[in-house]
Amino acid sequence: MPTGDGLLARVHPPLGMLSLDQARAVAQGARLFGNGHLDITARANLQIRGVTETTRAPLARLLTEAGLGDRRADGGPQRLTLSQPLAGYDLAELIDVPALARAIEAAALNIPELPAKTLVVVEGRPDATLPDADCIVVARDRARVEIAIAAAADWQTVLTCVLENAPAILTALLNAFARTGRRRMRDLSDDERARLATTLRASGLAGSPCPSRGRGVVPFAPAAGLRTRPDLQILALDAPFGRCTADSLDRVVSAAQTIGADAIRLSPARGFVLLAPANAPAAAIMAELASEFIVAPDDPRRSVDACTGAPGCASGSTPTLADAACVAEMFRPLAQQGWTAHVSGCAKGCARPGPADLTLVGTQGRYGIVIGGAPGDEPTLHLPIEAVLDRLGRAKTVGLAAAFAPNMARPNTGRDGRPA
Numbered sequence: 349m350p351t352g353d354g355l356l357a358r359v360h361p362p363l364g365m366l367s368l369d370q371a372r373a374v375a376q377g378a379r380l381f382g383n384g385h386l387d388i389t390a391r392a393n394l395q396i397r398g399v400t401e402t403t404r405a406p407l408a409r410l411l412t413e414a415g416l417g418d419r420r421a422d423g424g425p426q427r428l429t430l431s432q433p434l435a436g437y438d439l440a441e442l443i444d445v446p447a448l449a450r451a452i453e454a455a456a457l458n459i460p461e462l463p464a465k466t467l468v469v470v471e472g473r474p475d476a477t478l479p480d481a482d483c484i485v486v487a488r489d490r491a492r493v494e495i496a497i498a499a500a501a502d503w504q505t506v507l508t509c510v511l512e513n514a515p516a517i518l519t520a521l522l523n524a525f526a527r528t529g530r531r532r533m534r535d536l537s538d539d540e541r542a543r544l545a546t547t548l549r550a551s552g553l554a555g556s557p558c559p560s561r562g563r564g565v566v567p568f569a570p571a572a573g574l575r576t577r578p579d580l581q582i583l584a585l586d587a588p589f590g591r592c593t594a595d596s597l598d599r600v601v602s603a604a605q606t607i608g609a610d611a612i613r614l615s616p617a618r619g620f621v622l623l624a625p626a627n628a629p630a631a632a633i634m635a636e637l638a639s640e641f642i643v644a645p646d647d648p649r650r651s652v653d654a655c656t657g658a659p660g661c662a663s664g665s666t667p668t669l670a671d672a673a674c675v676a677e678m679f680r681p682l683a684q685q686g687w688t689a690h691v692s693g694c695a696k697g698c699a700r701p702g703p704a705d706l707t708l709v710g711t712q713g714r715y716g717i718v719i720g721g722a723p724g725d726e727p728t729l730h731l732p733i734e735a736v737l738d739r740l741g742r743a744k745t746v747g748l749a750a751a752f753a754p755n756m757a758r759p760n761t762g763r764d765g766r767p768a
């Protein structure tokens with residue numbers, strides 16, 4: 349896929365996990381055949397940046413030899429399921445999530461005409477919040493799961509079924525979806541949804557109808573930081589704005605070796621999760637990695653999304669990643685109150701298509717200001733980054749909307765919010 353810094357090579361680790369050898373291969377591939385930069389996506393995949401027409405073939409060979417090559421060549425999905433990074437180790441799970449995800453991948457990944465972005469979330473905790481997807485398969489109890497499809501604003505439950513039948517039912521559902529020609533489940537019309545349910549009934553695979561699940565409350569992915577259990581230590585490292593370097597990934601591999609972790613789990617929080625024995629030196633490892641990764645849940649960068657922007661993306665005119673780091677520092681008091689910000693290089697909004705409390709949209713070297721909206725919304729004013737930071741310094745006392753009011757005079761403060 350072409351971008352401002354060359355081609356982008358997507359790596360889809362099965363079940364979102366890399367062996368240490370595979371992680372080393374990805375780092376080597378990014379260094380030798382890309383520009384040494386990697387993205388970790390919200391679907392727990394990796395992207396190697398800066399690949400060229402000359403390097404794409406040797407990179408593909410290296411990844412295939414590492415067991416990370418593409419699984420289909422017809423434009424369909426390379427990976428179908430997403431589950432939380434602690435799947436199989438979370439004490440609140442009611443079912444064997446990795447086994448179910450594996451069975452769904454085996455049964456349904458190669459469905460012809462399945463759109464490339466089709467995603468099935470498999471979750472073992474009934475009360476977990478769920479990321480955006482086409483279908484969800486969520487444990488109702490230890491023997492039954494609920495299957496639901498994405499509707500315009502929420503999930504529409506299709507049925508509940510016994511665990512063993514879920515892969516076959518999902519396969520029938522996704523086959524019927526592929527025949528609609530739609531790209532995402534949420535785009536289906538009411539008639540198409542009704543026909544999907546009819547298809548399932550006709551297949552004889554239908555389970556029982558059931559009411560929709562309530563909204564989840566437990567975070568899908570663990571927040572950055574170190575958690576200890578009597579049997580296990582959980583190290584969650586978020587990559588700032590979802591980016592890291594090949595060298596940083598190598599350091600995660602070395603850290604995994606040191607603490608006895610045999611795999612690197614990719615997190616939809618756009619980072620890595622390592623599982624270590626209870627007696628491993630995990631705290632020291634977290635301290636070592638703190639210069640490159642987010643290692644604390646209150647780090648304000650966790651509340652700020654940013655895309656590649658300039659110079660990496662040809663559509664950007666502002667250095668979004670560098671600006672986002674400055675925005676995050678000034679945003680700290682607001683992040684502590686649960687507010688979110690998004691620094692987008694243009695109105696496309698790759699990093700966060702939906703709304704944030706503060707969205708900055710790059711245009712001609714300045715930022716359009718959108719309060720409580722999405723990158724495609726009309727900005728209320730345009731400011732250079734220095735003025736954005738000045739106003740953010742005021743926002744902690746007067747609030748975001750007042751600080752970015754179009755008629756507010758440029759405050760006479762420095763970047764730290766104190767009088768200049």
Ligand code: SF4
Nearest residue numbers: 655661664693694698
């Ligand atoms: S939002 Fe715009 S500038 Fe940012 S990565 Fe996407 S296309 Fe590029």
